[in-house]
Amino acid sequence: MRIQIKKNFKVLYFGALLAITNFSYAACSINSTSFAFGAYNPLSGQSKTSSAMILVSCTEDRTLIMTLSSGNSGVFSPRRMLNGSQKINYNLYLDSSFNNIFGDGTSGTNLYKGIVGTSLVSIPVYGLIPANQNVSVGQYNDLINITLFF
Numbered sequence: 001m002r003i004q005i006k007k008n009f010k011v012l013y014f015g016a017l018l019a020i021t022n023f024s025y026a027a028c029s030i031n032s033t034s035f036a037f038g039a040y041n042p043l044s045g046q047s048k049t050s051s052a053m054i055l056v057s058c059t060e061d062r063t064l065i066m067t068l069s070s071g072n073s074g075v076f077s078p079r080r081m082l083n084g085s086q087k088i089n090y091n092l093y094l095d096s097s098f099n100n101i102f103g104d105g106t107s108g109t110n111l112y113k114g115i116v117g118t119s120l121v122s123i124p125v126y127g128l129i130p131a132n133q134n135v136s137v138g139q140y141n142d143l144i145n146i147t148l149f150f
Contacts, residue, residue: 028058028116028150040088040129048129051096053122054146062150066112066123067104068092069145076103078130081140088135092144093126104147116150 035052056064073080078089094100094110102125103109112123 028056028062028064028148030146030148031055032146035125035127037090037127037129040133040135042133042135045131047131049098050127052125052127054125055120055122056116056148057118057120058116058150059118061115061117064112064114064116064121065149067147067149068102068125069147070103071142071144073142076101076107076109079142079144081142083136083138083140086136086138086140088129088133088140090127090129090142093128094124096124096126098126098128 032055033053035050037048037050040048054066056066058064070076071079072082073087077091079091080087080089091098092102094102094112101109103111105111114121114123
C-alpha cells in the first residue's frame with residue numbers, strides 16, 4: 001500500500017518555516033515507515049495483519065490531530081485495495097486489537113489526538129485483511145492521505 005502524506009499547516013510550508021514579522025508558527029514534519037501486508041492466502045482461513053509507524057515532530061509543543069482518508073473505496077468500512085477491477089477489503093486501526101478504525105472521526109472512525117513536540121513521536125497504524133476473501137492473484141494497492149491539524 002502506498003501512503004501519501006498530506007500536510008495541512010496554518011502557514012505555507014515548503015521545507016522551511018515561513019516567518020512573518022511579529023508572528024511565530026510551529027512547523028511539523030511527518031514521515032512513515034513502509035506499510036505492506038505481504039502475501040495473502042484466501043484459502044488459509046486466516047486474516048492477514050501488518051503495522052507501520054507514522055513519525056511526527058514539531059518545532060514546539062503542539063496539540064496534534066491526525067486523520068486518515070478512506071482511500072480508493074470512498075468509505076471507511078471496509079476500505080478496499082484495488083488490482084484493476086479486483087478488490088480486497090481491509091482496514092487500518094489505531095489499536096492492535098483492531099477495534100478502533102483510524103479515519104477522520106466520522107462514520108464511526110477515530111482520529112489521533114495527542115501532544116507532539118521536538119522529540120519524534122511514533123504513532124502506530126495497524127492493518128487487517130479479513131480472512132476468506134476470494135480474490136485473484138496480483139498486487140493490490142490503496143492510496144491513503146494523512147492530514148495533520150495543529
